[in-house]
Amino acid sequence: MLRAAALPGGLLLALAACDKPTVPGGPIALCSAQSGLSLRAAKVQAAGNHGPVPATAEEAATINACLERAGAPAIARTVTVAVPTPEREGAGLFTEGAGYRGSSLVEVTIAPAPAAATTYVKPATGKLPLPSTFPLLPGDAELWPTLTRAEQERALMFLQDGSTIRASLRTD
Numbered sequence: 001m002l003r004a005a006a007l008p009g010g011l012l013l014a015l016a017a018c019d020k021p022t023v024p025g026g027p028i029a030l031c032s033a034q035s036g037l038s039l040r041a042a043k044v045q046a047a048g049n050h051g052p053v054p055a056t057a058e059e060a061a062t063i064n065a066c067l068e069r070a071g072a073p074a075i076a077r078t079v080t081v082a083v084p085t086p087e088r089e090g091a092g093l094f095t096e097g098a099g100y101r102g103s104s105l106v107e108v109t110i111a112p113a114p115a116a117a118t119t120y121v122k123p124a125t126g127k128l129p130l131p132s133t134f135p136l137l138p139g140d141a142e143l144w145p146t147l148t149r150a151e152q153e154r155a156l157m158f159l160q161d162g163s164t165i166r167a168s169l170r171t172d
Contacts (some may be wrong), residue, residue, distance in 0.1 A: 027066075027067055027070045027072040028063070028067070028072075028075075028079075028081055028083065028110070029081075029083040029084055030066070030070070031062070031063040031066035031067050031070070032055075032059075032063060032083045032108060032110070033083070033084075034062070034063075034066055035055070035059045035062035035063050035066065036059065036062075037053070037055050037059045037063065037083075037108055037110075038083050038084070038085055038106070038108070039085070040053065040059075041053035041083070041085070041106040041107075041108050042085035042104075042106055044106075045085070045104075045106045051107070052080045052107040052108060052109040053106065053107070053108050053109070054108075054109045054111070055108060055109065055110045055111065059110075060075070060110055060111055060112065063075065063110055064112070074112070075110055075111075075112050076112055077112060078109060078110070078111040078112070079109070079110055080107055080108070080109045080110075081107070081108060081110070082105040082106065082107050082108075083105065083106060083107075083108055084104070084105055085104050085105070085106050123145070124145065126149055127145065127147075127149055127152060128149065128152045128153070128156065130144045130145075131155075131156055131159055134159040134160075136165070137164055137165070137166070140164075140165050140166075143165060143166075144165065147165075147169075151168070151169065154168045155168040155169070
């Protein structure tokens with residue numbers, strides 16, 4: 001939607017309205033705020049400490065879950081980004097509202113959330129262990145022990161080529 005307004009002197013001012021407001025800093029900033037990292041970073045900065053504030057493992061897990069809910073990819077590597085500090089919380093915590101100047105930016109470092117620990121399952125005699133170094137589909141862990149040794153070896157070759165266990169079971 002585009003709106004226009006005439007200004008004195010014949011100038012035309014056009015304003016474009018967005019369907020939804022943009023979030024300063026994008027999804028990472030929004031998720032950082034929801035996890036509490038932005039507020040904690042603002043407190044660290046106000047205390048005189050400068051430099052990026054590292055996210056805790058719990059904050060990183062909360063941020064990644066938030067990003068996935070928003071349809072954005074989870075953080076796969078350590079990143080340092082500038083996020084806006086909370087405006088209202090910042091004013092109340094540091095200045096009790098006096099001299100409020102708005103939000104500022106603070107750098108935070110977010111590492112990928114640690115992967116859930118996997119337990120080793122000893123394969124049955126004559127079978128191969130589950131190939132956990134390859135991306136697996138849901139249900140592959142349950143399917144793997146039901147395969148014969150020959151089917152497991154064939155599936156492993158398919159996985160090495162970037163295919164799937166189920167594709168290895170199809171006959172032409």
